[in-house]
Amino acid sequence: MAHRTISDEEFLGRALDLFRTYGYEGVSLSRLSEATGLEKASLYYRYPGGKEEIVMAVAARVVQGFEEHLFTALKAEGPPRKRVMAVAEQLRDFYCDGSKPCAINMLSIAGGGEDLKTMLRNVTQAWLKAFTEIARESGMSLSLARLRAEEAIVRIEGSLVVARALGDNAPFQRTLKLLPDLLTEA
């Protein structure tokens, strides 16, 4: 086959799709090669550290996605409730209506390295902080806002797990629907 190429953006998107679906241990370089059209040697050219370096780049892209989409929507103009509704739409999109697993869940499985765990802990903390801030803006006390932020993330993550186990996205969709009340109504 002739020279194929693929942008870093596109490459990381497809790699993310693999890692969130199969987990770190479930993704082989052959699988990555097949999904991206690049031979294994080319993967090593782009990422000399191999799978470990690729998964770190994927995690960095996830962090970037949180910043560009979620956190930006949370700090936009307008009333808090509207902003939370916009966030819910971003989440629906990222999780494909509940049919795709959460990268934080799948990449925090044992097997990945220590740096990966640190990135995932940091992005989860940033997510908690962002949800706490919007809840505070809605007039909640700091302690209630923190609890609601945690509850929101817990229910998003949990509903994705339950949806996958049941083969039915309804639990995720119900969770998104109650997100505005959860984060803006005391």
Place this chain on the structure above:
Amino acid sequence: MAHRTISDEEFLGRALDLFRTYGYEGVSLSRLSEATGLEKASLYYRYPGGKEEIVMAVAARVVQGFEEHLFTALKAEGPPRKRVMAVAEQLRDFYCDGSKPCAINMLSIAGGGEDLKTMLRNVTQAWLKAFTEIARESGMSLSLARLRAEEAIVRIEGSLVVARALGDNAPFQRTLKLLPDLLTEA
């Protein structure tokens, strides 16, 4: 090394620990061999179908655990609230206070076979049904009881994911604490 042996009970317990920690793809026969003290050939003697048969036996044990511990506690004597408190203690035990991942989450990752998915869907549905029944006994309407049962499982699963990502079990412990209210207070 001389002949070693291990009971099926003990074997499946250690195998469950591996699968819930590393996921189906992350568990190799070498890892199973090391964790159980049986050589690979002995694993094939006990489970001719290899890893796929082992993970099915592990999943069956998980189902059995749900029936023996959770569902039994839910159908015991006494007021519903007390029974839910007993269930919370069983959950605390099974998930080691929030430090061990949920087998349903980890085994429903893509890679396991279709039979495995069916078992996990069935046990999740049975769990939903059991929680719905205790909520109904507490006087809730069927539709509210169903919502609360789903919310309870969603929050258990989600808090385990968040606890793992943060490296802090507090979210799981908070979830257990509110379980009695969630399932028995309209």
Place this chain on the structure above:
DNA sequence: GTCTATATTAAGATAGAC
């Protein structure tokens, strides 16, 4: 910058001794 080809290690799986 991607490819083909290949080396090396680990995984899944079986044969046969004890």
Place this chain on the structure above:
DNA sequence: GTCTATCTTAATATAGAC
């Protein structure tokens, strides 16, 4: 019923042509 030894396939990783 468990072991050692071995086979086959797949995984990670590198060398060198283009």
